[in-house]
Amino acid sequence: MSPEEQLVLRCVHSVITDVPMGEPPAVDWEQVFNLGEINRLIPILHSTLPTDSLPEEWVVRFERAARRRRMRAAVMIEEFQSIHAEFVLAGIQVIPIKGVALSQQIYPSPSMRYFDDIDLLVKADAGQEALAVLEKMGYEAHPNAPRPDWHHLTPYVHRIRGTMVEIHVDLIRRAGQGWGINEIWNRSRTGILGEVTTRLLSNEDALIFTALHARHNLFNRLSFLLDSVLLASILDPAGQSNASVTALAKDAGAICALEYTFKRAGGLFSIENLPEFECNTTKLWIANRIVSWNSLTPMNATLEHGPLPRVLELLLMDSPRSSMSMAARLAAPPRTFIAPESDDQRGTLRQYVNRFFQRTRQAFRQLGQLVWGKKAD
Numbered sequence: 001m002s003p004e005e006q007l008v009l010r011c012v013h014s015v016i017t018d019v020p021m022g023e024p025p026a027v028d029w030e031q032v033f034n035l036g037e038i039n040r041l042i043p044i045l046h047s048t049l050p051t052d053s054l055p056e057e058w059v060v061r062f063e064r065a066a067r068r069r070r071m072r073a074a075v076m077i078e079e080f081q082s083i084h085a086e087f088v089l090a091g092i093q094v095i096p097i098k099g100v101a102l103s104q105q106i107y108p109s110p111s112m113r114y115f116d117d118i119d120l121l122v123k124a125d126a127g128q129e130a131l132a133v134l135e136k137m138g139y140e141a142h143p144n145a146p147r148p149d150w151h152h153l154t155p156y157v158h159r160i161r162g163t164m165v166e167i168h169v170d171l172i173r174r175a176g177q178g179w180g181i182n183e184i185w186n187r188s189r190t191g192i193l194g195e196v197t198t199r200l201l202s203n204e205d206a207l208i209f210t211a212l213h214a215r216h217n218l219f220n221r222l223s224f225l226l227d228s229v230l231l232a233s234i235l236d237p238a239g240q241s242n243a244s245v246t247a248l249a250k251d252a253g254a255i256c257a258l259e260y261t262f263k264r265a266g267g268l269f270s271i272e273n274l275p276e277f278e279c280n281t282t283k284l285w286i287a288n289r290i291v292s293w294n295s296l297t298p299m300n301a302t303l304e305h306g307p308l309p310r311v312l313e314l315l316l317m318d319s320p321r322s323s324m325s326m327a328a329r330l331a332a333p334p335r336t337f338i339a340p341e342s343d344d345q346r347g348t349l350r351q352y353v354n355r356f357f358q359r360t361r362q363a364f365r366q367l368g369q370l371v372w373g374k375k376a377d
Helices: 005-019 029-038 044-046 056-089 098-104 125-136 181-187 203-216 221-233 240-252 257-271 281-290 307-315 320-333 347-371
Strands: 095-096 116-120 139-141 156-158 164-168 191-194 196-200
Touching: 005 029, 005 044, 005 095, 005 257, 005 347, 029 044, 029 125, 029 240, 044 056, 044 098, 044 125, 044 203, 056 095, 056 098, 056 116, 056 125, 095 098, 095 196, 098 116, 098 203, 098 221, 116 125, 125 139, 125 156, 125 164, 181 203, 203 221, 203 240, 257 281, 281 307, 307 320
Parallel strands: 116 164
Antiparallel strands: 095 116, 139 156, 156 164, 191 196
16 A cells, blocks of 8 residues: 555554554655545544644644534534434434444544434334424425435435434344344443433444444445444453354344454554454455455445445345345335335336336446446446
8 A cells, every 4th residue: 555545544543552653654645635535534634643743734734624523523413412302302212323423432532433414213113203303403304315215214404504314213224134123222221422311222233233334335434444443442351242243243144244344454454353253255255356445545435326336235245145135125125115105006116117227227337437437328
């Protein structure tokens, strides 16, 4: 890797180990800054790089970017606290997940972990009630948001503040997978998140969810790997949690996702003694072929949405059975996600067929862009 990429990885290593960075080498600071933006690591670079070793113009630029993230994080956390209070008054049980939770649980400062929306898990029968509470607070359905997914409702955005909230009724898409949501709720615990007393995922479930979410996004950002390493550091040091993670991960089909995450994180961040999982070596080979970390700008950085990333995700699942089950649901999702406004069976079938051909064409375009660097019909 280039000196700039090595420097970014040294900064991440410094956060994980709490070891001072030391003198940085001579680098192209424009490239370092760009790598930080791509991997959502600007606040980490700002907090670890010694300012007396940077050109003055770059000290100012890093500070401005980091200040924007601090302000954004403060706004989002304050909004989460208000929403949580309203949910409590309405009697809605809630678990904050993803960025809003991890930023306050495992990072030295909440602003070090990028998050641009507030993800909240509620019981399946409380989803519509939760949306009604958001509407009373000035939220409305995001005008450009996709239809509801299998595990979350339509994102809502505040009409004035612009903050976005995503209500989840599950952590993952259910397609023949274990790791039941009811058991996840039973294992959740009461904890403190900033100034809020709330339900939190167990550390084991949070780690599995992080690995599955990283797999869903084809591990395309360093922040996914960093989340997993920091979560592993708060597991039970006696090893009981590791055994519990293994049992739950087998149920969730997350063994390969966890093994790839920790092997890659250990190599990139120069971290030893990370958890190990017995994963099929062929699956690891496939993961290394799909996810290129020979540079810190992964080849799949543009594959965040659309059908091709979902096809590639199928190849990373633990078993052919789970892959085929998910493939069937992707090919024929619940009718409500195709034509929720229509009860006409013929119209619904027409929607299915149109969607299939549209998604197939889009997949070929994405494949052409991935292989040849341009769109292809």
